[in-house]
Structures are given as structure tokens and as C-alpha cells.
Amino acid sequence: MKVYVFIEHNGEAVRKPCLELIGGARKHLPEAEITAMCAGQEIPDRVRHLPVDNIIHIKSDALTDYTSERHSYAISEALKNSIPDIILISATFQGRDLAPRLSAKLNIPLISECTGINVDNSNINLIHPMFGGRAIASVSTTKDEPFIATIRPNAFPSVDGEGNPQIEEVKVDIPDDIQTVEVLSVEDTTGDMPDVAEAPIVVSGGRGMKGPENFKMLEELAKVLGGAVGASRSAVDEGWMPQSHQVGQTGKTISPNLYIACGISGAIQHRAGMSSSKCIVAINTDPEAEIFKIADYGIVSDLFKIVPLMIEKLS
Ligand SMILES: Cc1cc2nc3c(=O)[nH]c(=O)nc-3n(C[C@H](O)[C@H](O)[C@H](O)COP(=O)(O)OP(=O)(O)OC[C@H]3O[C@@H](n4cnc5c(N)ncnc54)[C@H](O)[C@@H]3O)c2cc1C
Structure with missing residues (x-):
């Protein structure tokens, strides 16, 4: 063959x-x-x-x-x-x-x-x-x-x-x-971090992150774990993260070994991009959030308490 x-x-x-x-x-x-x-x-x-x-x-x-x-x-x-x-x-x-x-x-x-x-x-x-x-x-x-x-x-x-x-x-x-298009330049938008579609570990944030400044915390956690930062479409639409980080139906479809969803409700369009992750951890204050239905580990709590703890313990 x-x-x-x-x-x-x-x-x-x-x-x-x-x-x-x-x-x-x-x-x-x-x-x-x-x-x-x-x-x-x-x-x-x-x-x-x-x-x-x-x-x-x-x-x-x-x-x-x-x-x-x-x-x-x-x-x-x-x-x-x-x-x-x-x-x-x-x-x-x-x-x-x-x-x-x-x-x-x-x-x-x-x-x-x-x-x-x-x-x-x-x-x-x-x-x-x-x-x-x-x-x-x-x-x-x-x-x-x-x-x-x-x-x-x-x-x-x-x-x-x-x-x-x-x-x-x-x-x-x-x-x-x-040829109908010409490439004028190629720009790398991922910076030092691995591309969200290729990283073995992805730490993603949604509307529950409350603002762009709080994504620094996710970047820190991703760095500690050797992963990349993803985002829900709501976070991207708010302008908190670039579109290249969006996970979901109209973003990237990813299958990392570990996906940590922080303040993401788990809408079907988001799940379409990450449900084949090998292990899913969800942090959400709402125990009824859809994301818990597909999570391997669920933490019903405030992400602003849990993420700093994770950074501290895993560093
Ligand atoms: C055609 C179409 C395509 C789409 N494509 C995509 C796509 O590619 N990707 C995508 O993600 N969405 C996509 N969407 C949007 C999707 O339907 C949802 O609106 C979106 O995923 C919701 O994002 P979110 O979970 O961040 O926000 P929300 O649904 O608002 O959820 C925020 C969550 O944060 C939790 N939270 C709040 N504060 C805290 C806290 N302090 N600690 C912990 N948890 C907290 C809340 O309990 C809530 O569950 C698409 C929609 C359509 C119609």
C-alpha cells in the first residue's frame, strides 16, 4: 500500500x-x-x-x-x-x-x-x-x-x-x-505562542473573562502548560482576542490533548470546534452550563479564583 x-x-x-x-x-x-x-x-x-x-x-x-x-x-x-x-x-x-x-x-x-x-x-x-x-x-x-x-x-x-x-x-x-490571486506578504499572527489549531494544550476564554486585560491570565496559564490561548466567538466579537484564536464552527476546529474552557457556556457552535479534544476541563459559575455536558472535569466556580490557583500550583 x-x-x-x-x-x-x-x-x-x-x-x-x-x-x-x-x-x-x-x-x-x-x-x-x-x-x-x-x-x-x-x-x-x-x-x-x-x-x-x-x-x-x-x-x-x-x-x-x-x-x-x-x-x-x-x-x-x-x-x-x-x-x-x-x-x-x-x-x-x-x-x-x-x-x-x-x-x-x-x-x-x-x-x-x-x-x-x-x-x-x-x-x-x-x-x-x-x-x-x-x-x-x-x-x-x-x-x-x-x-x-x-x-x-x-x-x-x-x-x-x-x-x-x-x-x-x-x-x-x-x-x-x-493564478487568480497573488501573495503580497505572509504575516505570522501567533507570535511566540503555538497556533491554537496545533497546540497540544489549549486554554480558552469566553465572555466570562469580562475583558481583554484578563486574557493575560490565560496566556500565563497557557505558558506554564506549554499551550496556546483560544477564545469563544463572543470574546472575539468583543475585540478581546484576534479572530485567529477563535475556536468553533466559524473559527478553528481543534483536537488538543487538553482543552480548558474558562467562562465559556458551551454553545453548539463552540462545541463544534473543540468537542473532539481528548480531555476537557470546564470552569464556569453556572452549574447548568452546556459545557459541563461534554467536560471530563467540571469546576463550578469563579474562574478568577481558579485560574490563578492553577498557575500557582502548576508553575
Ligand atoms: C452561525 C454562527 C456561528 C458561530 N460560530 C461560533 C464559533 O465559531 N465559536 C464560538 O465560540 N461561538 C460561535 N457562535 C456563537 C455561539 O452561539 C455563542 O454565542 C458563543 O459561543 C458564546 O460565547 P461564550 O460562551 O463566551 O459566551 P456566553 O454564552 O455569554 O457564556 C459566558 C459564560 O461565562 C460564564 N461566566 C461568567 N462569569 C464567570 C466567572 N467569573 N467564572 C466562571 N464562569 C463565568 C457564564 O456562566 C456563561 O456560561 C456562532 C453563532 C452562530 C449563530
């Missing part, structure tokens, strides 16, 4: 969720030959030493910055004559943008937003949370039909080690007329 894993990079570093795809493929598809495919004029040195069997470097100077049209065109051109059994793409913003276009161009199905994968005698089964995590679908494909799956960050353990893969360079000519 051939599994291709799409590697996102910024020219220097590889994004962690892509290393998790390799970890997931190795763990759940141990028989597979794993190929990392990476696009760009240059690729980071780390890619050349990934612990995989092969690397495909899809090369063009038009691929320096990510754009939907160019990347989907280049990858589909590179793969069209030998489509692998499975293409794994991380469910990041970029991956969610790329995967449907690639699926259409290669004319193979896409199973999106998966959190697990397992194989039985005849099928490959993908785990796909639905309806804000209220239902879990197991989507089965036969082993002889190629497909693409997007996998949520933190679904699988990352890989650290190095390998000595075969590297194949595929040069692709990209016609100018397929």
Missing part, C-alpha cells in the same frame, strides 16, 4: 501536524510505503531527512508561497499518472483549502476532518466526528480505491527521528493563467 503525506512548510520549518501524519501512517498502516510530498522551489532541510521511505519534491518557482490554484495544479500534475492508495493531508487552513481541489482534480474521494484510522481485512476505516462531536462516523473505503483524507492536528503522535529517504524531484510548469 502506498501512502503519500503532504508536508506543509514555510521554507524553513515543517509544520508539526504534518509530522503527526507520518506518525499516524506508521502506527496505523504499518505495512505501507510512506512518501512525503513537499512543494516549493526549495524545501527545508528537515524534509530531506524525514523518517519516511521516499520524498517527492514538487518543484517550481511559482510554488514559493502557498496558493490554492498553483499547489493543487502542481500536485495533481505530479501525481496524475500514479495516484497512491492514500493521500493524507493535515486539516489545517492550508490542508482544508488544498484537499477538496486535489480531490476534484484527481477525481478521487475526500474524507475530511478525520481523527483516527484503522484497517481491517478488506477496508480502511476513517473516524470522522459529526454534529459537533455528538456522533462519530466510521467511513469505510475498500483497499483498492484511492482516496484523500484530511486529519485533524493532534489526532496522532508526531515523529521525531530522522531517515534516509530516496528523493525524487518533479519539475512542474505552472501556466500563468491559472
Whole structure:
């Protein structure tokens, strides 16, 4: 079985969720030959030493910055004559943008937003949370039909080690007329903190935070835990946190190992973005708050008492 894993990079570093795809493929598809495919004029040195069997470097100077049209065109051109059994793409913003276009161009199905994968005698089964995590679908494909799956960050353990893969360079000519947008600049809005969609631990605040100044406290807790700060849409709409931190239906869908919800009621649109977290802790003064229905640990109390205590005890 051939599994291709799409590697996102910024020219220097590889994004962690892509290393998790390799970890997931190795763990759940141990028989597979794993190929990392990476696009760009240059690729980071780390890619050349990934612990995989092969690397495909899809090369063009038009691929320096990510754009939907160019990347989907280049990858589909590179793969069209030998489509692998499975293409794994991380469910990041970029991956969610790329995967449907690639699926259409290669004319193979896409199973999106998966959190697990397992194989039985005849099928490959993908785990796909639905309806804000209220239902879990197991989507089965036969082993002889190629497909693409997007996998949520933190679904699988990352890989650290190095390998000595075969590297194949595929040069692709990209016609100018397929491009409708031009990248003028790329700005990192996450600062020193990990991206909320990729962090293993997320401390999120809602309207119960009462004001932007109180998010400092959550930043402190996130720092102590090595995590990122998230926010409900109410907190974002109030202007307390940037939209890039929003968790939920119209924000990011995340699956951290630990999600701490502070002053968040747990509306369905918020739960849609975080209910597949592996452990949920909720701090809320209202014992009837919806968030407690999905929380593994609930603290019915004032977050302004509990969060400083957590910082003190965990520091
Ligand atoms: C189309 C659509 C899309 C949406 N997309 C999103 C989305 O992506 N993400 C999202 O989050 N929402 C989204 N929403 C909004 C969603 O419906 C809720 O309005 C929102 O999630 C509520 O945010 P909140 O929990 O912070 O605020 P509230 O619902 O006001 O809850 C605040 C909570 O804080 C608690 N609290 C207050 N003071 C304290 C204290 N001192 N200590 C502890 N607890 C305290 C209260 O008991 C309450 O439960 C969307 C809505 C629509 C219609």
C-alpha cells in the first residue's frame, strides 16, 4: 500500500501536524510505503531527512508561497499518472483549502476532518466526528480505491527521528493563467505562542473573562502548560482576542490533548470546534452550563479564583 503525506512548510520549518501524519501512517498502516510530498522551489532541510521511505519534491518557482490554484495544479500534475492508495493531508487552513481541489482534480474521494484510522481485512476505516462531536462516523473505503483524507492536528503522535529517504524531484510548469490571486506578504499572527489549531494544550476564554486585560491570565496559564490561548466567538466579537484564536464552527476546529474552557457556556457552535479534544476541563459559575455536558472535569466556580490557583500550583 502506498501512502503519500503532504508536508506543509514555510521554507524553513515543517509544520508539526504534518509530522503527526507520518506518525499516524506508521502506527496505523504499518505495512505501507510512506512518501512525503513537499512543494516549493526549495524545501527545508528537515524534509530531506524525514523518517519516511521516499520524498517527492514538487518543484517550481511559482510554488514559493502557498496558493490554492498553483499547489493543487502542481500536485495533481505530479501525481496524475500514479495516484497512491492514500493521500493524507493535515486539516489545517492550508490542508482544508488544498484537499477538496486535489480531490476534484484527481477525481478521487475526500474524507475530511478525520481523527483516527484503522484497517481491517478488506477496508480502511476513517473516524470522522459529526454534529459537533455528538456522533462519530466510521467511513469505510475498500483497499483498492484511492482516496484523500484530511486529519485533524493532534489526532496522532508526531515523529521525531530522522531517515534516509530516496528523493525524487518533479519539475512542474505552472501556466500563468491559472493564478487568480497573488501573495503580497505572509504575516505570522501567533507570535511566540503555538497556533491554537496545533497546540497540544489549549486554554480558552469566553465572555466570562469580562475583558481583554484578563486574557493575560490565560496566556500565563497557557505558558506554564506549554499551550496556546483560544477564545469563544463572543470574546472575539468583543475585540478581546484576534479572530485567529477563535475556536468553533466559524473559527478553528481543534483536537488538543487538553482543552480548558474558562467562562465559556458551551454553545453548539463552540462545541463544534473543540468537542473532539481528548480531555476537557470546564470552569464556569453556572452549574447548568452546556459545557459541563461534554467536560471530563467540571469546576463550578469563579474562574478568577481558579485560574490563578492553577498557575500557582502548576508553575
Ligand atoms: C452561525 C454562527 C456561528 C458561530 N460560530 C461560533 C464559533 O465559531 N465559536 C464560538 O465560540 N461561538 C460561535 N457562535 C456563537 C455561539 O452561539 C455563542 O454565542 C458563543 O459561543 C458564546 O460565547 P461564550 O460562551 O463566551 O459566551 P456566553 O454564552 O455569554 O457564556 C459566558 C459564560 O461565562 C460564564 N461566566 C461568567 N462569569 C464567570 C466567572 N467569573 N467564572 C466562571 N464562569 C463565568 C457564564 O456562566 C456563561 O456560561 C456562532 C453563532 C452562530 C449563530
